[in-house]
Amino acid sequence: MYLKCLKLRQFRNYRDCLVNFEAPKTILVGNNAQGKSNLLEAVELLSTLKSHRSGRDREMVLEDASMGQIQALLERAYGSVELGLTLRSQGRRTVALNRESLRRQLDFLGILNAVQFSSLDLDLVRGSPERRRNWLDSILTQLEPIYAYILQQYNQVLRQRNALLKTIRKQEEERTPEGVISKQPQTELALWDAQLATAGSRVTRRRARVLQRLAPLAQSWHSSISGKTELLEVTYAPNVNLEKDDPEAVQQAFLDKLHHRRFPEQRQGITLVGPHRDDVEFTINQTPARSYGSQGQQRTLVLALKLAELKLIEEVVGEPPLLLLDDVLAELDPNRQNQLLDAIQDRFQTLITTTHLGAFDAQWLNSSQILSVQAGQIHTLA
Template identity: 70%
Template sequence: MYLKNLHLLQFRNYQDQWVEFGAPKTILVGNNAQGKSNLLEAVELLSTLKSHRVTRDRDLVKEGAEWGRIVATLERQTGEIDLSLTLRRNGRRTVTRGSEALHRQIDFLGTINTVQFSSLDLDLVRGGPEHRRSWLDTLVIQLEPFYAHILQQYHQILRQRNALLKKIREQGTVNDTSISSVSRSELALWDAQLVTAGVRVMRRRSRALQRLTPISYYWHQAISGSTEKLEIKYLPNVPMENDDLELLKQAFLEKIQQRTIPEQHQGTTLVGPHRDEVEFTINQTPAKQYGSQGQQRTLVLSLKLAELKLIEEVIGEPPLLLLDDVLAELDLTRQHQLLETIQARFQTLITTTHLSAFDPVWLNASQILYVEAGHLSVHAW
């Protein structure tokens, strides 16, 4: 797939900016806070309908405006597709694909596939479990867009169940024997729904990691010179001996029953995939606690290269690669590995504050744009 052009209207610090991508590699160069990452964020939104930087649409709309819009033309093997995402400061966003306004945003997912690599991705290793769950869920959505609906359904059920548990706690009925029959019956209904939705989430997370792990291992061996061994383990909150649907449901329900009293005391759900963990180890040592910065960067780079390969295998086309100011953080060996891998195969958008990190041959084959205060111009290096 190839992103042919992008039109930003009242998005972030862009008033009305059109950019046509004339080469497989586009380098956006400029000082900090000029809008380089904002452009990559626009592409990310077209891909995932989410930003890894903010959660509210009002933060994406240019100051003083009521709405913002991202318009793009994408070329895929099936032909050209026109895309549009309208964000509103105080209202619902709208999406269109071709000439069709889509009633469900979920139907927009899977049109553009991207892999993003930014300095924030080091939180995959250093941060809490929520960072790793979010990363894994984003990957699964790229592979199977319907997963976004499954995940949304699970979190809706989780919110409803938590509301009931909070109500039970506030009523002071924290012992199972003192819960009213109405509350007990209602909780049982939410338990069943949580189990059904939660198992769907767990199975898809597990399958995606099973496919990603050997590819990550290959890249990690290549980048580290076979001196380090990477292991990735999915640690579900519910025991997962195998992929059998009924056994998983039974294990899930049994764990809920075991945690009944603590859940009612705390007024929140303690069992389910919202408490899953993904563990990275290097030479059998947890990367989070003991990995050096170099090891952590190698780990994240290996994951990103594996994502590119896996998405390409599943969807049949190479995804776009978004590199947000990461080359400066990689040493020459890791830079070389990354640049050699992507070559002309993956359309790549790169942000940087300077061009000195790039090989001149590589620069000659790239489109270079200068970014200043939300304006793009051709940059002679």
């Protein structure tokens, strides 16, 4: 797939901007806070309908404007596709495909596939489990758009169940020695248990399957980048044991653990069982990567994960996704830069942000379109 052009209106610091992409690699150069990352964020939104930088649409709309728009022309193997996303300071966002409004945002997902790599991705190694869960969910959403709906269903059940647990805890706290607690919340809790187990098992099983495919790809890339001196292992650590990929078996494991954790959950007023407590573990030479030492080794790990993402999406979708590199090349030494360059070549359209061109060797510069970004304005340099 190839992103031919991107138009931004009242998005972030762009009042009205049109960018035509004329080379497999585009370098966006400029000082900090000029809008380079905003452009990559726009592509990310078209890909996943999410931004890793903001959770609120009003923060992405130009100040004093009521709405912002992102439009793109994408070339796929089956033909050209027009994408449109309208964000509002107040009210719901809307999406359009080939200028036709879509009732379901789910139908917008999976059309533009992209892998983003930024300095924030080091949090994949040393950050919280939530960061790793979000990373895994983002991959799944691109490979299997229905997963966004499955995850939404699970989170709705989780919120309802947490609200009920808080009610039960409050009843327990207010009960006098002679008081009798109502059985109704306990009956209702059993119903939410069943729904949590059903929705949660769908999330858990899909996460396990995608990581099973991603792990060997990452291991191979990591071995290559490290000169075969380090062995990477990527392991799914589900909150509920996953002995086999069987819906009934996983649901029963959920229910068994919910029964086992019943009293701690009611005492704390929160759900302690489910994929919202999953993690992904990285080990290098059998040592947890979080405590493995240098940032260089952690960067190698994250680079291997991102290259594995590219390969997996290409295998599943049948077309190479876009690669978004947000101010990350300066943090890679020449060896890792060359590994990245060799991996992507001209096969993956790549958008790269940087504050200076000195971080690039002649190979990068000669094969790239170079754009200058200043205060929401974009000009061609080469």
